[in-house]
Amino acid sequence: MKPSPTTSLLHSLKTNSGAYDSGEVQEPSQFLTDFVTREFNAFLWISLIAITALLLRKVLSLFILWARARSIPGPPCPSFYGHSKLITRQNLTEVLSVSHKKYGSVVKLWLGPTQLLVSIKDPTLIKEMLLKAEDKLPLTGRAFRLAFGPSSLFVSSFDQVQRRRESLARELNGRLIERVTVIPTKVVDCIMERIYTFMAKGSIDCKIVSQQMAFTLLGATLFGDTFLAWSKASIYEELLMMIAKDACFWASYGVTPFWKRGFWRYQQLCTKLKFLTQDIVQQCRKNCRLFCHMDENLHNGITNMGRESECGAPSCCGVAMRDNFSLHELNDDLNAREEPCGNIMGVMFHGCLTTAGLICNLLERLVTHPEIQDKIYSEIIMARNGSMKQDQQCVDKLLLLLATVYESARLLPAGPLLQRCSLKHDFTLKTGATIPAGAVLVVPVQLVHMDDASWGQDANEFNPYRFLSKTGNGSDLVLNASSTGNAEKVVNPGESSFILNDPNDNAAFLPFGSGTRACVGQKFVIQGVATLFASLLERYEIRLHSGSQSDSKPTMKNSVPQLFPSPEIVFIRRNS
């Protein structure tokens, strides 16, 4: 029988001590061999103990995970691999819809023996969870890191994003909100210029025009006037969209797939985007210095005429945006590991995709509900007549327009699920259910937005009036979801006074998430999109192209709205 490592260690110790006892002198080479053998054996033992401890820890945490998860209701596992075989990206919301109906508002599914998914549908519990679970899933962070390099936004861990989040939120909701009323006048001109080029070829696809609008709105906000005159803007937009198509796919590999040719092609696109971002940032800085210089000259009484074309600012711009503070917020104070421009690319990527989705949905609702479009137009004209400043539209008065933006965001949120996790700590919900650290937490936003209990019988119908309350005889008559049938007839902008409800008062309104990792762009994007549409609708009527098929009522499957194809639309200039 082979001696075990312990016996050989003891034996060698014994023989050596015996040799010294008997006064024999050992050969130095023999001593060295014994020493190395002993050291090696000791190393093997230590490794064995460490690996066993590690495995035991893993098994223990697995038992703890299973024990904690037992208290959460959910369908039994069909196999060792849990429910992963039943779930695809497309049908997860449907699976969750069925499970919530059967098991209640908190449901668990096993995605494998070690991966637990917990879905929450009750609005109050959702709010609680979104406050307590501070981290994002590592997959999201990986997708952004692979595409744009390490950055301090859109990272999984809350500790790493907190500071940048707060400073960006301060800027977006402070100075930028003030400025957003100026941007769209210029942006509309630029957008319309491109829309006319599209229309020269016939009608336009709603998706393409929304992408274009979102990109121009965000680009002008982040980079100022320089962006509107930038010759490479359309290449930038194309690259962003190409990256968006593949980002999740490449991030889903546990190990970066260096061996795949497609991955290198993807990386090339990302590098091109990085160079383009650096280019626009440099141009912004150059123009900013030029503008500052112009300002000085202006103060010194030197005429400014002709300088605008000198510095490349577009002719359509009435007001120049001189300090690109958003760039400072995103690009300054980077730590050594961060990619310069990483945050800028991340914000452009997320902002463009989500804003394009909202604009597309809004356009679809307006063309399929022309009566609402007409009312919004009257509201715009009335607000314009009452406005002191002829070149600016005060969007806060356009209640029906704002309500239509909210309703569009509610009906088709940017993604079907909100995802979170708590990487380090378990936490307990009010119901007593303990959510283990590392569990994938999801909110099926589409289901929550279509829930009759939160939105009334007409939850899956387009009804912007649900966000308006009518004040009458001193008491508020709230035209909410349950009374919407009549509300539309009663509400006529200008005839009586209305109040726009804060959509966030309803815990079931989640297109921008909520809690610790909620979208920092919500207020800005709603103001920006509403101001953009106020300018656009004042000058153009948007209609469905005569050949285009669009069903205003999306079909439902297990309470999940099915997307309708993007309609073809046309912009018709108004006479007045």
Ligand code: HEM
């Ligand atoms: C219609 C447009 C937009 C929609 C629907 C949207 C939606 C969202 C959602 C659902 C989240 C995750 C929230 C959560 O987990 O609770 C998010 C995060 C975020 N959004 Fe937006 N967003 C939009 C536009 C923007 C814009 C324009 C910006 C910035 C200029 C922005 C900046 C961010 C940031 C920085 C985060 C990450 C927060 C974090 O990880 O801590 N968003 N957004």
